[in-house]
Amino acid sequence: MTDGSVVDSDDSMPCGETDREPDPSDSLRTFGAVLQALREHAGYSRAQFADLVSFSKHTVESVELGRRMPDVALVERSEEALGNTGALRRSAKHVTRGRGDVGLAAWFRQWARLERVAVSLCTYECRLVPGLLQSEGYARALFENRIPLLTDEQLEAQVAARLDRQRMLLERPTVPFHFIVEEAVFRRRLGGCDVQRRQLECVLERTAPRNVTLQVMPLDAEFHACMDGPVRLLESPKGRRLAYSEGQENGRLISDPKDVSLLCQRYDTLRSQALNSQDSRGLLERLRGEL
Numbered sequence: 001m002t003d004g005s006v007v008d009s010d011d012s013m014p015c016g017e018t019d020r021e022p023d024p025s026d027s028l029r030t031f032g033a034v035l036q037a038l039r040e041h042a043g044y045s046r047a048q049f050a051d052l053v054s055f056s057k058h059t060v061e062s063v064e065l066g067r068r069m070p071d072v073a074l075v076e077r078s079e080e081a082l083g084n085t086g087a088l089r090r091s092a093k094h095v096t097r098g099r100g101d102v103g104l105a106a107w108f109r110q111w112a113r114l115e116r117v118a119v120s121l122c123t124y125e126c127r128l129v130p131g132l133l134q135s136e137g138y139a140r141a142l143f144e145n146r147i148p149l150l151t152d153e154q155l156e157a158q159v160a161a162r163l164d165r166q167r168m169l170l171e172r173p174t175v176p177f178h179f180i181v182e183e184a185v186f187r188r189r190l191g192g193c194d195v196q197r198r199q200l201e202c203v204l205e206r207t208a209p210r211n212v213t214l215q216v217m218p219l220d221a222e223f224h225a226c227m228d229g230p231v232r233l234l235e236s237p238k239g240r241r242l243a244y245s246e247g248q249e250n251g252r253l254i255s256d257p258k259d260v261s262l263l264c265q266r267y268d269t270l271r272s273q274a275l276n277s278q279d280s281r282g283l284l285e286r287l288r289g290e291l
Contacts, residue, residue, distance in 0.1 A: 027095045029066035034091060036064040038082045053077035056136060058156055059163070068160035069095065072170045108251050111232070111244040116168065118234035119175060122267055125230045126182045126217075128190075132166050133179065133214075135202035139163065141191030169206055177212045180226075180267070180274050183219045186287055193291050200288040204281060215274035216283050225269035233260070233267055 039049050039060075046064075050057040055074050062068040070078075075092045082088070115121060123130050129138060139162045143155045150158065169177060186203075189196045207214040217224070232244040243254040243263045254260055275283065 025066075025095070028069065031070060031088075031091050031095045032064040032066040035070070035078060035088065038078075038087070039064075042082055044081075049078075049081070052081050056140070059136065059159070062156055062160055067156070069164040069167070071163050072167055108246070110253055111251065112165065114236065114242060114253075115232075115234055117237055119237055120178075120235045121175065122178045122180075122233040123230075124180045124226050124232075124267060124270060125185065126226075127185070127230060129185055129199060129203065130179055130181065131162055132169055132177070133181075133203050133206050134162060134166075135195070135199045136163060137191055137195040138199040138202070141195055145190075166206075169209070169212060173209065173211055175211060178271075179207070179212075179214045180217055180270055181214065182217045183283065186216070186284060197288055197291045200284050200291075204284055204288075207277075207281070213277050214280050215271060215277060216280040217270070217274045218283075221273055223273050225266045225273060228266075231263050231267065233264060 039046070042049075044052065046060050047057050050060045053060070053074060054077065055071070059068070059071075059074070063070050063074065070088075070092055072092075075088050079086070079088050123132075128142065131139075134142075136159065139159050140155070143150055143158045146155075168175075186200065203214065206212060230246065233241065234243075235241050241257075241260050241264065243260045245252050245254060254263065274280070
């Protein structure tokens with residue numbers, strides 16, 4: 001549940017960095033104030049506007065108060081709902097988060113920084129939908145099920161970090177993103193049927209671009225090269241390959257060339273064992289139709 005998003009970094013930061021609360025940037029506060037002013041001028045309450053742009057009231061509030069980065073989809077839908085003046089699109093390009101990594105587990109932060117500048121990213125997941133492909137409802141259901149329970153503030157920070165990290169898919173259209181996900185993950189009705197349906201739609205939408213590929217590992221597969229658990233792989237701008245493995249309350253950056261090579265071999269083998277991208281999309285469409 002610890003996927004998040006941070007700014008660029010080098011490879012030298014220790015994984016055990018302690019949590020800290022960031023100071024929202026002036027540009028983030030300003031964007032939120034502009035959005036709120038335009039919404040109020042149009043005569044919408046936060047709840048009404050949230051329904052209009054298909055985001056939660058909590059998300060709209062967090063953006064307006066300068067507590068989180070505006071999602072690309074939120075900016076676009078807000079523009080359409082508020083007159084298409086272009087003000088939000090133009091100002092969103094100049095928004096920065098400010099300092100800190102709110103909403104991220106300490107052990108995930110170094111990987112998130114490396115991921116942000118990687119020239120390719122591969123993910124195998126057998127537990128849950130990868131963070132980059134999660135809908136807001138699915139992410140919220142994950143954090144609502146967290147033990148021990150999160151405070152409302154912690155939950156919103158986690159959801160905000162998850163959605164903020166997803167901006168990579170739209171902001172980096174030439175970077176290859178590849179996902180292999182177990183079929184059972186898409187069959188699990190976390191949060192209920194409505195959340196599951198929206199999650200399937202979200203995956204289909206986000207894996208439609210040419211640089212994003214999804215393969216589903218079918219339940220009836222007789223061979224499986226990654227039975228040791230989930231893994232993520234990336235290539236840095238300097239051509240270095242790195243891996244990341246995560247479990248209960250911990251994560252590990254793997255940099256030893258021999259270990260990374262082994263994980264790459266397993267991932268490559270798994271790609272040949274999973275459904276191809278066309279058949280994978282067909283499976284998800286059938287699952288969506290069953291709900």
